[in-house]
Amino acid sequence: MFQKFIKLTTAFALSTGVAVPAYAELSGTLRITSDMSNPAPRAVMEKMAADFDAMHPNLSVDLTVIDREGWKTQIRNSLSANAPDVVNWYAATRMKPYVDAGLFMDISDLWNEPEMAALASTKGAMTLDGKQWGVPYTYYQWGVYYRQDIFGKLGLSEPKNWSEELSNCQALLDAGVKCYSIGTKFLWTAGGWFDYINSRTNGYDFHIELATGQVAWTDDRVRAAFANWRQLIDMGAFIDDHQTYSWQEALPFVIDGKAAAYLMGNFAVAPLRAGGLTDDQLDFYQFPVINSDVDYAEDAPTDTFHIASGAKNVEAAKAFLLYVTSPDVQTEINSGDALGQLPVNAKASVSDDKFIQQGFDMLSNNAGGGIMQFFDRDFPAEMASVGMEGLQEFMVFPDNLDDILERLEDARQRIYN
Amino acid sequence: MPSDSTGSPKFNNWYRRNEIAITPWLFLIPAVLFFATYVIVPIGQSFWISFHMWDGLGEKTFIGMGNYERLLGLGDQKMDRKFETSFWNNLKWLVLYLLAIPLGLFIALFLNQTVAGIRLYKSLFFFPFVISQVVVGLVFSWFYLPNDGLFDVLMSWFGIDIRGGVLGNPKTATYGIIAAGLWPQTAYCMILYLTGLNSVDPEQVEAGRLDGAKGFRMLWYVILPQLRPATFIAFVVTIIGALRSFDFIAVMTNGGPFGSTRVLSFFMFEESLSEFGFRMGYGAAIAVVLFFIMLGFIAYFLFQMWHDEKESR
Numbered sequence: 011m012f013q014k015f016i017k018l019t020t021a022f023a024l025s026t027g028v029a030v031p032a033y034a035e036l037s038g039t040l041r042i043t044s045d046m047s048n049p050a051p052r053a054v055m056e057k058m059a060a061d062f063d064a065m066h067p068n069l070s071v072d073l074t075v076i077d078r079e080g081w082k083t084q085i086r087n088s089l090s091a092n093a094p095d096v097v098n099w100y101a102a103t104r105m106k107p108y109v110d111a112g113l114f115m116d117i118s119d120l121w122n123e124p125e126m127a128a129l130a131s132t133k134g135a136m137t138l139d140g141k142q143w144g145v146p147y148t149y150y151q152w153g154v155y156y157r158q159d160i161f162g163k164l165g166l167s168e169p170k171n172w173s174e175e176l177s178n179c180q181a182l183l184d185a186g187v188k189c190y191s192i193g194t195k196f197l198w199t200a201g202g203w204f205d206y207i208n209s210r211t212n213g214y215d216f217h218i219e220l221a222t223g224q225v226a227w228t229d230d231r232v233r234a235a236f237a238n239w240r241q242l243i244d245m246g247a248f249i250d251d252h253q254t255y256s257w258q259e260a261l262p263f264v265i266d267g268k269a270a271a272y273l274m275g276n277f278a279v280a281p282l283r284a285g286g287l288t289d290d291q292l293d294f295y296q297f298p299v300i301n302s303d304v305d306y307a308e309d310a311p312t313d314t315f316h317i318a319s320g321a322k323n324v325e326a327a328k329a330f331l332l333y334v335t336s337p338d339v340q341t342e343i344n345s346g347d348a349l350g351q352l353p354v355n356a357k358a359s360v361s362d363d364k365f366i367q368q369g370f371d372m373l374s375n376n377a378g379g380g381i382m383q384f385f386d387r388d389f390p391a392e393m394a395s396v397g398m399e400g401l402q403e404f405m406v407f408p409d410n411l412d413d414i415l416e417r418l419e420d421a422r423q424r425i426y427n
Numbered sequence: 428m429p430s431d432s433t434g435s436p437k438f439n440n441w442y443r444r445n446e447i448a449i450t451p452w453l454f455l456i457p458a459v460l461f462f463a464t465y466v467i468v469p470i471g472q473s474f475w476i477s478f479h480m481w482d483g484l485g486e487k488t489f490i491g492m493g494n495y496e497r498l499l500g501l502g503d504q505k506m507d508r509k510f511e512t513s514f515w516n517n518l519k520w521l522v523l524y525l526l527a528i529p530l531g532l533f534i535a536l537f538l539n540q541t542v543a544g545i546r547l548y549k550s551l552f553f554f555p556f557v558i559s560q561v562v563v564g565l566v567f568s569w570f571y572l573p574n575d576g577l578f579d580v581l582m583s584w585f586g587i588d589i590r591g592g593v594l595g596n597p598k599t600a601t602y603g604i605i606a607a608g609l610w611p612q613t614a615y616c617m618i619l620y621l622t623g624l625n626s627v628d629p630e631q632v633e634a635g636r637l638d639g640a641k642g643f644r645m646l647w648y649v650i651l652p653q654l655r656p657a658t659f660i661a662f663v664v665t666i667i668g669a670l671r672s673f674d675f676i677a678v679m680t681n682g683g684p685f686g687s688t689r690v691l692s693f694f695m696f697e698e699s700l701s702e703f704g705f706r707m708g709y710g711a712a713i714a715v716v717l718f719f720i721m722l723g724f725i726a727y728f729l730f731q732m733w734h735d736e737k738e739s740r
């Protein structure tokens with residue numbers, strides 16, 4: 011009863027404080043198509059929809075949840091014919107095809123609302139052509155998740171720079187443990203490695219120039235990054251036969267102690283814990299410095315909400331976007347027992363989970379170089395797909411590098427003109 | 428004229444006079460209509476789209492033969508390497524998949540006997556065709572797993588180590604998938620031959636035996652000619668099966684490692700419809716090329732069927 015009272019008052023406060031001034035009385039139907047189909051995100055999305063529905067008596071929220079992988083291909087049909095009002099998608103260049111085709115609504119006016127000031131740090135990732143095309147609702151850090159107990163047993167500490175990294179790795183290999191687990195069957199995991207190696211070698215700005223097609227793939231700086239990567243590959247740092255595993259299938263190597271670390275997004279923590287690793291065994295460190303002249307840049311992919319340009323209930327859609335990004339909702343949906351990720355609103359509070367705290371600290375205080383969205387979101391779709399295939403091939407046959415780079419360069423010249 | 432209360436007598440007379448000529452067309456109209464809407468028109472659209480640069484969302488730009496030049500390496504361009512790999516893989520599929528026919532025949536001959544429980548054995552042999560291709564693909568990908576997979580264990584007894592596992596090695600991956608596909612396809616051919624064997628004329632077999640035919644000669648000169656219809660159907664479904672290899676590839680390797688197991692249909696899907704595919708025009712051009720390859724086969728079948736019918740008349 012008491013809880014219900016609280017909920018009602020928050021709902022009231024929200025609806026008066028946020029929605030009422032700009033959007034007096036919402037009515038009709040708000041149609042949301044979401045890709046939050048995994049169990050925990052689905053529960054979050056369903057609760058948000060139900061709460062928003064309850065806040066607005068004259069509005070009914072119609073939620074459709076589509077399989078997350080399936081949505082990546084279905085979104086174009088969904089947006090072109092009989093579009094819903096609100097959809098999920100990803101930040102940065104990944105929005106471009108839909109922005110260019112005029113399928114996402116320009117919501118720059120929404121970003122001018124005073125409440126949105128608390129989201130300033132994510133504004134860049136939502137901006138294309140000087141306008142904003144959606145709002146973020148969650149993001150998460152990437153980094154190295156490693157077996158603290160194995161490191162402890164061998165007397166190793168978290169590496170801070172590349173030479174420590176290499177000597178750590180050699181010590182692990184001498185002890186019969188692979189340094190890194192990875193599963194590249196679906197390619198994108200190799201993209202994460204390239205993001206880090208390239209941005210640590212050449213810096214964030216160079217990485218983004220490469221992503222936007224301003225630098226040739228055959229450039230010597232790109233080769234330098236690959237040469238650094240190759241040091242690890244030639245040592246045998248990565249598990250064997252990784253091209254046959256998905257990222258999930260590569261998890262048991264870490265759980266069984268056959269590999270000591272895993273470069274991954276924070277979403278890997280849940281399955282690693284479920285696999286039996288305790289917080290005493292599992293820890294996190296920031297990817298080490300390679301070139302001390304460049305600042306840390308971090309992968310922190312942002313998931314987003316957008317309004318379709320064919321939306322029928324724009325008023326309600328905008329109110330929903332404000333609702334999703336409001337501090338209370340941000341705190342709630344990103345908490346440890348919900349999404350377990352980082353809130354996008356600076357006024358929201360961060361979960362006290364060990365990994366979320368470390369990630370938050372890293373991204374707020376130690377990512378001066380910039381925030382990358384991830385290989386397949388920063389690079390245009392076609393470049394990303396050709397690129398990741400090349401990266402996988404490089405990890406298996408590093409000798410093919412010249413051929414791979416030529417192929418990527420060929421693709422770059424076609425794609426960006 | 429009580430029966431003529433509706434419709435004009437004039438039309439009725441015209442229809443009566445031409446009934447024989449018109450009625451077949453009336454019956455054909457629904458089929459023709461649907462075939463045109465769902466097959467002929469989309470084929471035409473694919474041809475049209477293949478002359479454009481289009482991301483599937485925005486405006487189309489006409490570029491003439493641009494997509495084909497890039498794909499097939501016409502003019503001063505190099506042939507798209509992905510196309511080259513896909514094309515050769517398609518050929519490998521077509522040729523090796525035909526192994527299903529002799530294998531199916533062999534199993535059918537083996538099972539064509541009367542012992543206790545033969546129905547059970549037959550259904551067990553037929554089992555792989557009943558389960559979904561996706562499941563077959565998944566089971567085989569476990570079978571091929573490096574280190575833990577049964578196949579790798581078997582191979583290690585012979586001292587053979589395939590680097591990266593069967594599906595992780597670009598040299599072996601396509602053959603691994605074809606072998607997985609052969610399993611259900613063999614079962615299919617077996618069923619076709621089993622039904623065919625039922626209709627083999629025992630008198631001819633008897634006559635052959637009197638003339639001293641035995642073993643292989645009996646099979647080759649007496650049985651196989653009578654199985655010709657079954658062989659023809661087995662050939663057709665196997666070729667079609669080879670061209671429908673998409674499911675196996677998607678499940679087992681997703682086109683990898685580094686795109687070495689792509690076939691044309693998978694390549695087309697990847698370029699135009701997959702997560703990162705926004706080249707509708709290019710995908711359509713691949714579809715057109717695939718269409719002509721298939722047309723070659725279909726023309727051959729149609730000719731063969733027409734030929735057979737003419738002979739039997």
